[in-house]
Structure formats: structure tokens, C-alpha cells
Amino acid sequence: MAVSTPTRRGWDSGIPTVLRPLVRAYLFGYASAAGPRLLTLFLQHVARHRRNKQQTTTASDAQPDDPFLAGLRRILLRPLSLKSFPTACAVLIGGTTFLELPVKSLLDRYGWTISDIARRRLSRWLASFIAAWLSLRLLQSKQTPSFTDIEHGPDGRPRTVRYAGRTLDLTFLAVTRALDVVVGELWRRRRIRREAAGRWTGFERAASRLADPAVFALSSGLIMWTWIYRPSRLPRAYNKWIGSAAAVDARLITALQRCRDGTLLYGKDTGQAPLLGSMCADYGWPAAWGDPARSLPFPCEMVHMGCGPSCEYHALSRLARSFRWAMMTYLPLSLLLAARSGNRGNSIQALRRALTSAARSSAFLGAFIALFYYGVCLARTRLGPRLLGGHPAERCQRIDGGLCVGAGCALCGWSILLENPGRRKDIALFVAPRAMATLFPRRYTPEKQWREALTFAASAAVVVAAFAENRASVRGVAGGVLSWVFRE
Structure with missing residues (x-):
């Protein structure tokens, strides 16, 4: 007699099927909101404990308002x-789930004469749009001190001025994901047509491979x-x-x-010599090095800050x-991660993969920093002076006024x-929203919030609707999250 193996029940098996995406979305939002802060709090607590390790404490010293417990x-x-x-995550996913059928019914009754497939896609997009609009407006309704200022009016009396923009990072995340979905789908269709016609070229294959690196290079350069x-356009933690x-x-x-804004001018005494003059004193360099005149x-x-005159040695350092x-x-x-996902039989292989992964990621970050500094040196001393003409002072002003940083x-x-x-x-899609955010002010007047809500709602609807149609169209972490939220 064959013995049937009991089916493993999931943690959410007791939740009605229609409510599971909503519950999972809420839990994901809670973990995203609390997880990083809990890790930071724990690390701060460990560091504080180490600093106080030499001090003698007793059990009576513990206070109920301990900063760790309060935090x-x-x-x-x-x-x-x-x-x-x-809550916003639950509104977005739950609203999409519950609104799709009513929206489809309205389209069936009052909609245009369109195919069933088009009507289904449109109803899904509209349901996601409405849910996304409501979820962002919910977040926008919350007031925070960092977006509130006390200003003095014409009569000299202080007044409270509130600004919007606390949800911009979320909006730019949705926009970049939607662009990735749309561009990816258009490129996929082009590739199918070109391959069917035997006209898919090596250049197009290279473009497919270099698309993500190019997005990262452009985004990180902008950041x-x-x-x-303009550091004020980046989050403080960033x-x-x-x-x-x-x-x-x-x-x-x-x-x-100051070179860029014209406060510091080469060949002229504008009172800026003390800025780098103090640096010359600290590093033991000639005082004339810090005088732009x-x-x-x-x-x-x-620029090498004590690594010697060689730009190449500084880059390697x-x-x-x-x-x-x-x-x-x-x-x-x-x-x-290796200890969590690996098994004992493959511990050596897991350790090797962990070391390789860490070394590769560290080499990427190390090369990022080295290439940035070497690009600055290339423009300042290696290539810039040979490619640019004009008066030496004007040439140096152009290089240090932006060309070296641009390189x-x-x-x-x-x-x-x-x-x-x-x-x-994943790295490219992580950096792209932050790069896009640098093109806009971090705060704006509340009267324009509807524009951000419209942008977010349309973008989020594109992502959710595309995922429902073809799960592979939403790449990276977002695709993984949606797969977990909407899994059967």
C-alpha cells in the first residue's frame, strides 16, 4: 500500500486565498520599514556595549527607559x-486584487468595443492605478518634522510652512521599474522580429549585454x-x-x-589661499601649493593626500x-548567507562561493573608487592639459571647474x-532611482503632490499589470517580491 506524504502547509494556509496577497504585502512593508532600523539599532547597541565593557555595572543600574529598549x-x-x-503596500496590492473585478464589470457595461484580452489588461491596469494612487496619497498625508519649517511672514510673525516630497524615493523607484518593464518588452519584441528575419546583429547582442552596466555607469556618475x-539633493545617509x-x-x-562657482580663481588672489593652505600645513607640503594665485x-x-606624486600609484593604493x-x-x-542556505555536505563549496562573491563585490567597489580618482587625475595632469588650449589659468579653471570631476x-x-x-x-535598478532623484528638488509645495501621485500610480500600474501578464517582464528584486506576494 502506498503511503501518501502529507502536504506541507504554509504559514498563511489559514488565511482566505483572496486575502493572502494583501497580508503578504503588509508583512513585506513592515519588514522593509523595521528591518534596517532594527539592524542599525542592534549594531549601535553592540558598539555601545563594547565601549562600556570596562565599566562596572550592576543589575540595579538598568533603567526601564533604557535607550535600546526604547528604540x-x-x-x-x-x-x-x-x-x-x-499599510500603503497592503492598499496597493489589496486594492489591485479587489478592484479588478468591479473595474472589469464597469468596462463590460460602459467600455469601448475592445477584445476580451484588451479589456482584461485595461481593467487590471486601472485597478492597479486606483490602488497605487490611494496608497501614495495615504503616505503623503503624513506630516513629518523634516518637511516642516518655521518661516517669518511679511509681518515678521513666524508661521509653519509644510513641504511635500517625503515619498519621492518611492515614486522614482516605481518610475525606473516601469521604464525597465516598457523598454525591456519593446526590446524583447524587436529581438524576436530580428531573429526571425535573421537580422539580429552582433552590435545588438552587445547592446543587450551592456544595457545594465550602461545604466549603472550613467546613474552612478550622476550621483x-x-x-x-549638489549634496543636498542626496539623502543624508547616502x-x-x-x-x-x-x-x-x-x-x-x-x-x-569654489572652482566651479567662480569663488576660487586660478591666477588671481580671491582670498581662497587659506582653504588648501591649511591642508598644506597638515601634510607638510609647500604653502605655495595651496595658493591659486x-x-x-x-x-x-x-588629491592623493599623502600617497606621493604618482597618479597610477595613488589609484592602485x-x-x-x-x-x-x-x-x-x-x-x-x-x-x-552561505551558512543560512548551504548544507553541511557542501560546506567547502559554499565557503568558496562566499569568498569568491565577497572578493568580486569588493573588487567592484574598490575599482569604482580607484577609477573615479584616476579619472580626476587623467583630466588634471595626464590628458586635460594636452587636449585643452588657451591661457594656463583659464585651462586649469575649466579642468578643476568640472572637467576633472566629469572624467x-x-x-x-x-x-x-x-x-x-x-x-x-539588481545593482543598476537599485542605483537608477537615486540618480533620477538628483534631477529634482528633495522638497516641493504640497499643491503639486497630485503630479507625483499621478506619476507613481501610472508607473506602479504598469509594473503590476505587466507582472500579471508575464512574470519574467519584471526583473530583479521587484520581480521576486511580486512573485512571493502573488504566489498561489
Whole structure:
């Protein structure tokens, strides 16, 4: 007699089928909102514990308002509010699920004479559009201190001014995903037609392979340009992380900014000599190096910050230092993932894969930083002076006023070619929304919120509708999340 194996029941098997996508979307939103903050809180707690390890404590020293417990309580409870990201996720997915049938019924009754397939697609898109609009408006209705200022009116009295824009990152994420879906589908259809006609060329095959690296190179270059010249258009955490990775003296960044806005002029005494003069004193360089009236241009050795005059040696030094810095982050994560997903029989192979993955990602990040700095040096001393004519002071002003930074931005992103091909699309799609956000102000007046809601709703509807039609059309992490949310 054959013995049937009991079917494994999922954690959500007790939830009605129609409600499962809504519940999963809420849990995903809660994990996204609380998870990173919990990790940060834990790391801060461990660091604080290590600092206080030498101090003698007793059980009576513990207070009920311990900062760790207070922070834990705040992180766990804040996402439970109505105007929160988990609720918005539930409204988006749940609304799409529940509104599709009523919208389809309305189209059947009052819609145009269209095919059943077109009516189904349109009803799905409209349902997703309405749900996405409501979910973003829910988030926009929440007021936060960072988007509230106290200003003085014409009569001198203070007044509260509220700004919008706290949901811009989410909107740009939806826009880039929608563009990826649309462009990917158009390119797929073109490839099918061209291959059927035997006209698919090597150039088109190369374009397919280099599309994601090109998106990353363009996006990361734009982000680096913004980090130097318009840092206020990047999130504070992003600015801080790039500053830690770049490990650059802030006085150099300020000098580049002043070269671009005309405050610092080569060949003229505009009172800017003390800026880099203090850096010369700190590093033991001649004081004339930091004076733009006498130094045309500042020696590249100042950019190298103690690595000597060779631009090539400085680039290699940056590669080595950045590789070590990145390995301290990537290696523990890779080992943790290997321990979680691997089995004991394949422990050696899992360890090897973890080391390879960490080394490859670290080489990518190290090369990114090294290429940026070497691009700056190429424009300043290697190629720029030979390609540009004119008066030396004007030439140096043009180079340090933007050309050198532009060269570094153009080169750095191509380090993505060192990364695993399977991860390139995820990295490119992660960076692209942040690059798009640099083109717009971080805050705007509330009267224009409907424009952002319209953009988000249309983009999110494209992604959800395309996923329902062809799951492979939504790539990367977004496709994986939607697959988990809508799985049977």
C-alpha cells in the first residue's frame, strides 16, 4: 500500500486565498520599514556595549527607559500606524486584487468595443492605478518634522510652512521599474522580429549585454557629480556612506565647488589661499601649493593626500584600501548567507562561493573608487592639459571647474563589469532611482503632490499589470517580491 506524504502547509494556509496577497504585502512593508532600523539599532547597541565593557555595572543600574529598549519599542510600533509604508503596500496590492473585478464589470457595461484580452489588461491596469494612487496619497498625508519649517511672514510673525516630497524615493523607484518593464518588452519584441528575419546583429547582442552596466555607469556618475556639487539633493545617509567610501579631505571637495562657482580663481588672489593652505600645513607640503594665485593648478599630489606624486600609484593604493574596506562588509554578509542556505555536505563549496562573491563585490567597489580618482587625475595632469588650449589659468579653471570631476564620473561606473553578471541588473535598478532623484528638488509645495501621485500610480500600474501578464517582464528584486506576494 502506498503511503501518501502529507502536504506541507504554509504559514498563511489559514488565511482566505483572496486575502493572502494583501497580508503578504503588509508583512513585506513592515519588514522593509523595521528591518534596517532594527539592524542599525542592534549594531549601535553592540558598539555601545563594547565601549562600556570596562565599566562596572550592576543589575540595579538598568533603567526601564533604557535607550535600546526604547528604540526597539519605537521601531516595532511605528510601522503599525495607519499612514505607514506597510499599510500603503497592503492598499496597493489589496486594492489591485479587489478592484479588478468591479473595474472589469464597469468596462463590460460602459467600455469601448475592445477584445476580451484588451479589456482584461485595461481593467487590471486601472485597478492597479486606483490602488497605487490611494496608497501614495495615504503616505503623503503624513506630516513629518523634516518637511516642516518655521518661516517669518511679511509681518515678521513666524508661521509653519509644510513641504511635500517625503515619498519621492518611492515614486522614482516605481518610475525606473516601469521604464525597465516598457523598454525591456519593446526590446524583447524587436529581438524576436530580428531573429526571425535573421537580422539580429552582433552590435545588438552587445547592446543587450551592456544595457545594465550602461545604466549603472550613467546613474552612478550622476550621483557622484551630485555628491560633489549638489549634496543636498542626496539623502543624508547616502551622503554619509559615499563620504566614508571615498575617504577624501573635505577641503578638496570645497575647493572643487569654489572652482566651479567662480569663488576660487586660478591666477588671481580671491582670498581662497587659506582653504588648501591649511591642508598644506597638515601634510607638510609647500604653502605655495595651496595658493591659486601662484599654483597653476594645485598639484595632483594634494588629491592623493599623502600617497606621493604618482597618479597610477595613488589609484592602485585606492584600489587596495577600498578592497579591504569593502571586504569588511561583504565577507560577513556572504558567510552569513552561505551558512543560512548551504548544507553541511557542501560546506567547502559554499565557503568558496562566499569568498569568491565577497572578493568580486569588493573588487567592484574598490575599482569604482580607484577609477573615479584616476579619472580626476587623467583630466588634471595626464590628458586635460594636452587636449585643452588657451591661457594656463583659464585651462586649469575649466579642468578643476568640472572637467576633472566629469572624467571621474564617466569612468567609475564601468567597474560594474567586475561584478557577477547576474547581479548587475539588481545593482543598476537599485542605483537608477537615486540618480533620477538628483534631477529634482528633495522638497516641493504640497499643491503639486497630485503630479507625483499621478506619476507613481501610472508607473506602479504598469509594473503590476505587466507582472500579471508575464512574470519574467519584471526583473530583479521587484520581480521576486511580486512573485512571493502573488504566489498561489
